[in-house]
Amino acid sequence: MEWFVKALNKDERGFTLIELIVVIAILGILAAIAVPRVTTSLSNAKANADIANAQIIGQAAERYYIETGNTTTDIQDLVDAGYLNKEPQDQYKKSFTLEMTSDGKATVKDSSGKQLYP
Numbered sequence: 078m079e080w081f082v083k084a085l086n087k088d089e090r091g092f093t094l095i096e097l098i099v100v101i102a103i104l105g106i107l108a109a110i111a112v113p114r115v116t117t118s119l120s121n122a123k124a125n126a127d128i129a130n131a132q133i134i135g136q137a138a139e140r141y142y143i144e145t146g147n148t149t150t151d152i153q154d155l156v157d158a159g160y161l162n163k164e165p166q167d168q169y170k171k172s173f174t175l176e177m178t179s180d181g182k183a184t185v186k187d188s189s190g191k192q193l194y195p
Contacts, residue, residue, distance in 0.1 A: 123168035130165040131185040131193030134173055137161050142181030150175050 137160040142148055152175050155161045167173060171188035185194040
């Protein structure tokens with residue numbers, strides 16, 4: 078019991094080099110696990126936002142056709158008519174492409190040409 082009391086009263090300050098290396102290694106392992114998950118989540122969120130924006134543009138264009146009887150390929154026409162607040166941009170900071178058939182069916186593509194709606 079006497080050795081335990083001496084150990085408690087011992088005036089130790091700071092951490093040993095081994096303890097610091099172990100802590101840094103643990104932090105490195107945690108960072109190596111967390112960083113790829115965060116970047117994957119970010120890219121998935123951007124892709125899902127593009128799909129949602131394309132659906133909004135497509136549905137607004139179809140409503141525009143139903144209410145006016147006119148087709149348009151310019152998203153700015155939808156903004157000017159009040160169907161959209163502003164022209165959305167895709168994850169590459171470029172404009173979507175809107176195509177409409179003569180019967181009012183809309184197709185929306187991102188700047189890379191990938192069809193997102195319908």
